[in-house]
Amino acid sequence: MLTIRSFDTKAGDLFADGELPGFVHLYVGEEAVGVGACSALEENDYITSTHRGHGHCIAKGLDPNVMMAELYGKAGGYCNGKGGSMHIADVDAGMLGANGIVGAGPPLATGAALTSVLKGEDTVALAFFGDGAVAQGQVHEAINIAATWNLPAIFVVENNQYGEATPVEKQHNVQNLSETAEAYNIPGFTVDGMDITAVYEAVKEARKRAANGEGPTFIEAETYRYHGHFEGDQQPYRTKEDVDIWKDRDAIETFKGRLVEAGVITEDEFDEMKAEIDQQIDDAVVEAKEAPYPDPSEAYEDMYSATVPEISQFSSQMRADGGEDR
Amino acid sequence: MSTETSSGSGPAQTEEMTFREAIRLALREEMERDEDVFMMGEDVGKFGGVFEVTGDLVEDFGETRVRDTPISEAGFMGAAVGAAATGTRPVVEIMFADFIGVCSEQIINQMAKNRYMFGGKTEMPVTIRTTEGGGMGAASQHSGTLHTWFAHFPGVLAVAPGSPASAKGLLKSAIRSNDPVIVFENKMIYEQKGEVPLDEDFTIPIGQASVEREGEDVTVVATQRMVGESLELAEQLDGQTSVEVIDLQSLYPLDTDTLVESVKKTGRLVIADESPLSYGTHAEVATRVMENAFFSLDAPVQRVGVADVHIPFSPALEQEVLPDGSDVEAAINRIV
Ligand SMILES: Cc1ncc(C[n+]2csc(CCOP(=O)(O)OP(=O)(O)O)c2C)c(N)n1
Numbered sequence A: 001m002l003t004i005r006s007f008d009t010k011a012g013d014l015f016a017d018g019e020l021p022g023f024v025h026l027y028v029g030e031e032a033v034g035v036g037a038c039s040a041l042e043e044n045d046y047i048t049s050t051h052r053g054h055g056h057c058i059a060k061g062l063d064p065n066v067m068m069a070e071l072y073g074k075a076g077g078y079c080n081g082k083g084g085s086m087h088i089a090d091v092d093a094g095m096l097g098a099n100g101i102v103g104a105g106p107p108l109a110t111g112a113a114l115t116s117v118l119k120g121e122d123t124v125a126l127a128f129f130g131d132g133a134v135a136q137g138q139v140h141e142a143i144n145i146a147a148t149w150n151l152p153a154i155f156v157v158e159n160n161q162y163g164e165a166t167p168v169e170k171q172h173n174v175q176n177l178s179e180t181a182e183a184y185n186i187p188g189f190t191v192d193g194m195d196i197t198a199v200y201e202a203v204k205e206a207r208k209r210a211a212n213g214e215g216p217t218f219i220e221a222e223t224y225r226y227h228g229h230f231e232g233d234q235q236p237y238r239t240k241e242d243v244d245i246w247k248d249r250d251a252i253e254t255f256k257g258r259l260v261e262a263g264v265i266t267e268d269e270f271d272e273m274k275a276e277i278d279q280q281i282d283d284a285v286v287e288a289k290e291a292p293y294p295d296p297s298e299a300y301e302d303m304y305s306a307t308v309p310e311i312s313q314f315s316s317q318m319r320a321d322g323g324e325d326r
Numbered sequence B: 001m002s003t004e005t006s007s008g009s010g011p012a013q014t015e016e017m018t019f020r021e022a023i024r025l026a027l028r029e030e031m032e033r034d035e036d037v038f039m040m041g042e043d044v045g046k047f048g049g050v051f052e053v054t055g056d057l058v059e060d061f062g063e064t065r066v067r068d069t070p071i072s073e074a075g076f077m078g079a080a081v082g083a084a085a086t087g088t089r090p091v092v093e094i095m096f097a098d099f100i101g102v103c104s105e106q107i108i109n110q111m112a113k114n115r116y117m118f119g120g121k122t123e124m125p126v127t128i129r130t131t132e133g134g135g136m137g138a139a140s141q142h143s144g145t146l147h148t149w150f151a152h153f154p155g156v157l158a159v160a161p162g163s164p165a166s167a168k169g170l171l172k173s174a175i176r177s178n179d180p181v182i183v184f185e186n187k188m189i190y191e192q193k194g195e196v197p198l199d200e201d202f203t204i205p206i207g208q209a210s211v212e213r214e215g216e217d218v219t220v221v222a223t224q225r226m227v228g229e230s231l232e233l234a235e236q237l238d239g240q241t242s243v244e245v246i247d248l249q250s251l252y253p254l255d256t257d258t259l260v261e262s263v264k265k266t267g268r269l270v271i272a273d274e275s276p277l278s279y280g281t282h283a284e285v286a287t288r289v290m291e292n293a294f295f296s297l298d299a300p301v302q303r304v305g306v307a308d309v310h311i312p313f314s315p316a317l318e319q320e321v322l323p324d325g326s327d328v329e330a331a332i333n334r335i336v
């Protein structure tokens, strides 16, 4: 949780300084959901993510240094600079991709869960998606297929109370999003997404069901994003006080309090750990800054596994004399 | 700052404004003119649109006519088709053209086909506004230029304005049309300024190109952002090469006559459009000219666009693949 908090806080600062191109959506405040859920998974399990994916990546074990390089658009980033913040993926690590299309992840998770059944594996696929995404038709389709086919899938809604600027009650007619599980005849739970233990327990149970061939579970985690929808969002739709109510229940602080109380860790040890992590993220930034950009010619690579004459033909024409781009 | 200019039939008031403001003005005028016109899309209401195009319209027309939707493109596109078939004139905003695949079923199989399938017994006055183009580091899923798909697909009309005036004139025609029209707005030129007619009845007919600058040596047919790029280049080349610049404006139907007339004069043609080069808008323009003015051509037709790749994220890569004035210049140099 600390690594995510540190990484995304830094990413926000870098964006504000004009260091990072493109769109950046931060996970600050929602850490307990990603970490609680991924801690309950096995290493070979799959996750799908969203546009707000940094936290899922880190929770699934991706390397913050390589992620930071990607945020900078540098060679050596997870996508070699072709994806950026919204498209970080590492299929080998079970991370099927952050996703720029709201609601596009759950169908992928359903597919990964189908693979598990077809190949007789014991892996489970978990989809993270937002409260806004619950309104997407393809999310409904994905859950319905997984439920009907009894696939080992887990659907985790991160209800951070908004889809962009629109509050959840203006997007949905149900009180709790987990009620929608009834429509698929699968178990549905609403848990406190600011409590890592609650998320962990719920996903652990869901994973057990999935692995036992009892099909998917729908989990709604109630949480909150401390930052705007994207960096630069002026947030006219809420007040500082609204945000503070949730900050008072901060997941990291709560969990730390418990660990200290139980004698697992001391305040000093916590501070030391946090300083170490902050240093690691600072180092990641230095490394990413120093890394080279991909060679411009790489823009024409990776489209197909076969060689396509059009691309080389057109690109050499576009790159020919006088076609110098800056 | 309003100015009086004389054009053809009489004095016409114009005002300098941005591309974004021109679109908002068209929306406002058409909403005022016809109660059946309403808008829907994601955060188009109080938030004013992600690209701030709809702005304060909700204050003037209320939440009923300027509707925030859930993030359900397929759902609200379908609702627009049903609403249009039963007597309203919806204007739908699809935040990024890249998302259009999410609701393409409703566009391709319902909106575009209903009138034909029903034997002409229904009208389909839907306007879709959507944004295209790279240049802001938004990566492949938020930067595409897809208009050729819809210029190609029977049953929809497609326009792609290159100036604030054409943005206003084309959008108004789109909203007044009884056929579905998709308006493709390049997101990098929302801040571009130009003189825009204030006349509430100013429209630009769909299917009409506009000669933005006259020239003798070469015709550049451009769309969207490439219109401005080409005009700037033409200015720079003034004295060396005389460049005629045409804003294509309408992708389908295509104004073949204006193109042919120009090439008959200049004998040379460059087509500049930000879509991928294969099977594209470029090919259609070239073919129209070759079919109609083959013996006037003094050199091979040149295409400027994106080399069949997606728009990458890194600035180093993005700038590489996006066409600009220098690419138009290189194309001109190949044939003049
Ligand atoms: C299909 C689609 N529609 C719209 C968008 C623009 N968009 C990006 S994030 C977002 C809000 C998503 O809300 P939610 O699912 O609750 O996720 P959160 O941002 O709150 O994490 C929207 C509308 C998109 N990327 N994809």
Ligand SMILES: [Mg+2]
Pocket (backbone or CB within 6 Å): A130, A131, A132, A158, A159, A160, A161, A162, A163, A164
């Ligand atoms: Mg949300």
